Amino acid sequence: MTSIEKSTFDFLKALKVNNNREWFTENKPQFQIEQQKVKECYQVLMERLKIHDTIDRFKFFRIYRDVRFSKDKTPYKTHFSGSFSRATKKLRGGYYLQISPGGSFLAGGFWEPNKEDLLRIRKEFEMDTTEIRAIINNKTFIKHFKKLEGTALKTAPRGFDKEHPDIDLIRMKQFIVTRNFTDKEVLASNFLDEVDSSFKAMRPYFNYMSEILTTDLNGESIID
Secondary structure (H helix, E strand, O other), X not given: OOOOOHHHHHHHHHHHHOOOHHHHHHOHHHHHHHHHHHHHHHHHHHHHHHHHOOEEEEEXXXXXXXXXXXXXXXXXXXXXXXXXXXXXXXXXXXXXXXEOOOOEEEEEEEOOOXXXXXXXXXXXXXXXXXXXXXXXXXXXXXHHHOOOEOOXXXXXXOOOOOOOOOHHHHOEOOEEEEEEEOHHHHHOOOHHHHHHHHHHHOHHHHHXXXXXXXXXXXXXXXXX
């Protein structure tokens, strides 16, 4: 498979209307067919990613929702999704793709960095943002992702100057890039090419963040 098919969207739309175990059980054969087709597309993407990055593993997420701590008790997700992990401790960041009628997107970056990584990133931004500004203001970055996204504190983190000229970056708690797709774009024959192109466009950002998170403030490696 090298493209997403309309039948996949048709199934997901029907699942959204009939999100219950009885309907799903009755239609499970069709689910398995659609899931396998989408998995094959993700496997093609993984092979393409391997051409320009070092990929450790590919994870295709289950359709079943964990409803234990959710107010929404519908048992099934109404999308297919998967992620690709970069290999070795030196390569940080990861790729994600979600297929959903009216809500397909790809993403990459650092969703919930631990406190040590978050402090290291903020300290780097406190010292110098020349390189990260150059990356996120690059025309290729803007074309694919528009901007660096993520939740942020309302004020400066403890220990940082709220008047710092780069406080907009220092306040951030997440460092994510995303690209949304229309249904027409997802169903187009060049969809996987477009996804791979955006994944490739993440590399300068990933390279920069990997260097930060594998070195100390003096630039010395912290990787064994």
